[in-house]
Amino acid sequence: MAKLTKKYKEALAKFDQEKQYSITEAIDLVKEISYAKFDASVDLNIRLGVDPRKANQMIRGSVTLPHGTGKEIRVLVLCTPDKEEEAKAAGADHVGLEDYVQKIKDGWTDIDVVITMPSVMAKVGQLGRILGPRGLMPNPKTGTVTMEVGKAVSAAKAGKIDFKVDKFGIVHSMVAKLSFDNNMIADNAMELVNTIIKMKPASAKGTYVRSIYMSSTMSPGVQVDPKSFSATS
Secondary structure (H helix, E strand, O other): OOOOOHHHHHHHOOOOOOOOEOHHHHHHHHHHHOOOOOOOEEEEEEEEOOOOOOHHHOOEEEEEOOOOOOOOOOEEEEOOHHHHHHHHHOOOOEEEOHHHHHHHHOOOOOOOEEEEOHHHHHHHHHHHHHHHHHOOOOOHHHOOEOOOHHHHHHHHHHOEEEEEOOOOOEEEEEEEEOOOOHHHHHHHHHHHHHHHHOOOOOOOOOOOEEEEEEEEOOOOOEEEOHHHOOOOO
């Protein structure tokens, strides 16, 4: 186990690790115990009562956060020439196909979102081993494989994020920046959690939302009471 730093120990001493805090209390605590010297991200770790090995219990989707992520989103659109102007007009940072496919094969991944079209997925599929592990592989379920590339670019720029449950049944996602107003952080967190709650599979038995932890970059996680979110779990 990694040795805890003095600042991390001091942060742990400021709250009860066994207690479930309300969303408003958790935000106050995370701000108090964060010691990064930059505008850290606010993250949620949501443990679900699902078995990700079963296709009908795989939780995956996207959500547009009401106040965005506070992060400049770099968007690459891999499309045919007739869609390039639409993508550029919507604010895409990089637009093309063959040249960017080769660039990614050569190791370039300086992007946050990749959007493409159904007709070119055969070419994009070659990049799966590179884009997949980085969470960049386009997928119809998240709206990143679409003929409406302009609309997809606009959504990504406006704060749309993708999420997917990992093999342990946990969804990890950034929801804001620490500098955000408390109400903005709460709104974004509630939008993500309630979107996931609405996706509860019929085959999932028992408690669906097992636990929710909020943290910032480098800070400990504060346990949030799922009941403090508007939807029920």
